Amino acid sequence: MRMRSLAPVLALAAALAPRAASAADVKVDIPFTKTQLPNGLTVILHEDHTLPLVAVNTMVRVGSRFEEPGRTGFAHLFEHLMFMGTARAPTKMFDAWMESAGGSNNAWTSEDRTDYFDVGPANTLPLLLWLEADRFSSIGREMTQQKLDAQRDVVRNERRQTTENRPYGKAEIHLPELAYPAGHPYHHPVIGSHEDLQAATVDDVKTFFARWYVPKNSSLVVAGDFDPARARAEIERLFGWIPSPEVTQVPAPPAPRLTGVVRETMADDVKLPKIIMAWHSPARFAPGDAELDLAGSILQEGKASRLYKALVYDNPLAQDVRAEQRSQDLSSLFVIEVVAQPGVPLDKLEAAIDAEVAKLAASPPSGEELRRAQNQFETGFVSRLQSVNERASLLNIYQMAVGDPGYADKDLARYRAATAAQVQATVKATLDPNARVIIRVVPKEAPAAAPAQPGGGK
């Protein structure tokens, strides 16, 4: 996921892969009304007068997987361009007017979605809606070379700052290239390559806007302290006229499959080596998705978790362990990342990771382990209801994913319903030792150890 700017408010990262819990009586409920304008725009309203705040969230069903060949990074670059001004709100005025009224904004792009959000004092709602309607109806036709060039440089610096100049960052953006075959929509990272960013043209912007940024492909949420009747009328007036061509459906690619172990060793400016393993896994909300979220928690959360206990607590092998299901629309990746302690042979570390994964594939987690994971997800779900901005985002995430903005409680129910046997079966079916990507990141200066044999590793 790529953000427009590094703002603090954005603990949003987790939002795409909903985290929930299990057990007990807590209900995760966000009251809302949903309508569809005649042009196809989905409109979701959530009223809450606790604080004099309002949030506007606009989500578009487009992301890096919809990009044309040779244009990697374009969906995210486009997200930046949405702030570059129109005839009515000239360059810089989108932000200037919003901030002058006390509002703030940001946006993110993932493989599957692009999301724009504004938060401001309750009195700013007319301005927020006006600014959004303006850019969502006219940014394509207003695009210029100058605007494109400006954000292209910003985005290339985003790439440098968030990956190239960060320890282990280069491996992170290389992972999808190893996991998915060339031509697969998930083959490239959201941020894209410098070459492709450089190649983008004003015509590309206009075409992309006309194709994807249309009411039928978008959903608008207004949340917080406002009058729903007045907001609805205003939305109908400002957005209802926007023409909506049919959205061409993109054919789904064949499910990605690995038939062996794809290995790569990368040198980076790091002190401690790192092992990254990735497996293809079920799509977001597909059977197995919640089970793998739970498996991730069982493997990495807390000192009693399988990987921490075995690799850090009982044996000084790893400095840091992570295991998580990274959910996506078409299919997902389950990723384990482990940083080695100094001097630990990577073959030994890899074998230790494999042993823990194999145990979870061979027998179900204990009831205690499962409940522990479920309870943590439950708290996570409730936590996300705290801010009006996050509730706005959740309503849109669920609308886009399952067509039901109020899906949060059903989402949580997936975690509550998962059984230990299901977790084991999913781990067994998914985390196949003979079908995965294994990246080793090693210190630049150190001579790389003898290249591991493809398919081997034990």
Add this chain to the structure above:
Amino acid sequence: MRAPITMLAAGAALAAAALAGCEENLPPPVVPAPPPPSAEAAADPIPSAKPDLGAPRAFEPAAPAVYKAPNGLTVWLLERHALPMVSVTLALPYGSASDPEGKAGLASITANMLDEGAGGRDAVALSSAINDLGASLTTGAGVDGSTVSLVVLKKNFKPAFEIFSDVVARPRFDDKEWKRVSSLWRNDLAKRAQDPVAVSRVVISAALYGRGSPYGHPSSGLVSTAAKIDLAAVKGFYAGHYRPDQATLVVAGDVTRAELDAVLAASLEGWKAPAKAAPAPPAGKPLASPPGLVLVDRPDAPQSVLAFVREGVAASDPKAPPLDLVNTALGGSFTSRLNQDLREEHGWSYGAGSRFAETRGTGAFIAQASVVTEATGQALTAMLADLDKMAKGGLTADEFGKVRAQDRADLVQAYETVGSTSQRLGTLAVLGLGPTFDAGASRARQQASKAELDTLAAAVAPRGTIVVVGPAAAVLPQLEAAKLGKPELFDAEGNPMKAGGARPAAKKKAPAKKK
């Protein structure tokens, strides 16, 4: 709280005077002639002028109830019953500024050891017990204070608070856990040298305050002294500094006073202050003459992490709240001058920002940006020019209106979640500022005149220390061309490198990469 942009990277403009010139009258940047209205545009019902807005509703954050528990512990309770959640922060005014000489990181590693076994549980059992309740418990130390925090659903508040109390009052400090924790800690410190943003932070404090002063080392510690810290030192720090008479317990969320007092009596009443007088928390003070230009070599890096740092103010200084408004205009939000200049105008950076650090002693003013390596010199020049212009000319009328609107909005959002509320109140407790400080500070900001802010703006004048973490071979010629002087070379731990050490030879030209 008042830093809407978390330390963005900053870059700076080249043609400083000219650029800053058009920035002064902030609004309409050079906009290309509007395209002829298309049929579509003519047809659309969106008004061509932005709507006029009504006045914002006045807002005052709720004040917590303040009282003392029988053991001398100060309690701040803010009831919030909208969601079944409770967030708790125990705040102590002793952080890394209280690290003894030669033991950098002791406060931090002491905090880390608190949840490695406490009460009847060892480290694994404690971690499991917290996770079983779906709770999260974190411990840590900053410059001025140490905190222990708990977030939990209401239904599990009581058992989770019992564990929280064990961690605060009955840590075990077992030798077995210490071996692992201290070794992981030393590895993490060694790893820090590869993270340019972390290195920049370490060097900033070393350069501004000097080693050996309370704020001169990173809270997390230093590679050179970590090995000298043993478990006895940790136990000693705990015994001397974790005392209820100096602590504040902040509780926000779905809990009543009666419910809280019951768990306090059950779990935390046995926590007593030692007879010995409490140590005074030290406060840092910047060096009289810090270095002017510091470079940390990071060979082949695609970006330079730039920072300008100078003496700021103490958080309790009456100038601190209005200075926040000056900073908002300069580097505290997306439309701030630094971000507009280095990011939007020049594309040198993903983001630039600035802030006044909130500290008990004299804080730092810091402007920062990560910029593409070949723009290092230009970006620094522009950053300094932006600071200079603000220092000399103050805010524009538009900025004056904007930053006050942002201040009012921030006050509403800062206390929106129970987590952010208990965290913020914990910071206020650590700094000794009192539970209603933010509302008062906001009032002071709203009352400040533009003339007053313009005078205060002198506090950001670019007289201080520049810190660059980037590839020396490419950066040195740029610093020279920008007439920024000869840098002192520091290592990643913030130590000046000895003359004759690994001084990279200046090359004639930065690798000119077309961007």
